[in-house]
Amino acid sequence: MSVTQRPAFCLSDGFLGLSLLPWPDRDAKVLTRFAVAGIPYDGAVTNRSGAREGPAAIRKASRMLCDAEHPLFDCSPIDSISDYGDLRIPLADIQHVRSALEPQIAQLLGRHHMVWLGGDHSITLAILRQLVKQHGQPVGLLHLDAHCDSWPDHFGEPSGHGTWVHEALLEGLILPACSMQVGIRSPASRTVRQRLERAGGVVLEARSLRDVFSSRQWQRLLDPLRVRLSKAGHPPLYLSIDIDCLDPGFAPGTGTPEPAGLTPAQVMTLLEDSSDLGFIGADLCEVAPAYDHAEITSLNAAHFLWTYLCGQIRQTTASSAST
Numbered sequence: 001m002s003v004t005q006r007p008a009f010c011l012s013d014g015f016l017g018l019s020l021l022p023w024p025d026r027d028a029k030v031l032t033r034f035a036v037a038g039i040p041y042d043g044a045v046t047n048r049s050g051a052r053e054g055p056a057a058i059r060k061a062s063r064m065l066c067d068a069e070h071p072l073f074d075c076s077p078i079d080s081i082s083d084y085g086d087l088r089i090p091l092a093d094i095q096h097v098r099s100a101l102e103p104q105i106a107q108l109l110g111r112h113h114m115v116w117l118g119g120d121h122s123i124t125l126a127i128l129r130q131l132v133k134q135h136g137q138p139v140g141l142l143h144l145d146a147h148c149d150s151w152p153d154h155f156g157e158p159s160g161h162g163t164w165v166h167e168a169l170l171e172g173l174i175l176p177a178c179s180m181q182v183g184i185r186s187p188a189s190r191t192v193r194q195r196l197e198r199a200g201g202v203v204l205e206a207r208s209l210r211d212v213f214s215s216r217q218w219q220r221l222l223d224p225l226r227v228r229l230s231k232a233g234h235p236p237l238y239l240s241i242d243i244d245c246l247d248p249g250f251a252p253g254t255g256t257p258e259p260a261g262l263t264p265a266q267v268m269t270l271l272e273d274s275s276d277l278g279f280i281g282a283d284l285c286e287v288a289p290a291y292d293h294a295e296i297t298s299l300n301a302a303h304f305l306w307t308y309l310c311g312q313i314r315q316t317t318a319s320s321a322s323t
């Protein structure tokens, strides 16, 4: 069915109004290039819980995008994407949860360019481990968040939703020189906030972005990452978005909101202008719909992921046209 034949609104359970695929669908004959799966785990949050409901809320908020072409990229992901529903998560401690998630993540990574719906941000460590295994090399990271997530411990516990960047650096999963954090502003010691920077990465704190709006300004900020990726031979790049990168006025539905954050237009411009950097996957975490109003948080989340997907499809079309 072509995009134009699709209804303008879908009530199916999946992302963009798609029907959910049985998982794992071993009999699938034609695999879409992209796929979505939810990881509804929120056992590692520090403040308001509820991000386990994030995947369902993002899917619901994405329904209006089922027939749409992106206004900048002039394409739709609808014919290139599947939704596998949510991964199976045991009621267990975080290490066992990650052990249960990793084989499921690996199975889907072997088939698709994956977009993951969180869940709290602790899930990203499990995803990075499997991406690095799959690609046989560490990856670059573009990380949008109010929090640096580079705390060395989780209030005395070794791992939580605010430690995965620290753990990924320790495990050699990410290339610091090819990694950038955007929107950081939560209270934290300077040592913790600058963890990635001291390892060789770039940290753009929210304070430095208050007057950054235009595409030209964002391009200038992205240039160091672009140059570093090029110098490193274009390693795979992963996108991880915590919805709390947004100001709570635009994203109240999250567990640890931090005032004075980014606007949706700023994030959208950043996503549009970074679509050619060589992404191999993305996640969007920490949508907690119980604290949301009028679905504003999940709408922003759905539009960010849709923009990411449209940008990736546009890149493919552009590169096949140039070869």
Ligand SMILES: [Mn+2]
Pocket: 145, 146, 147, 242, 244, 245, 256, 286
């Ligand atoms: Mn955060």
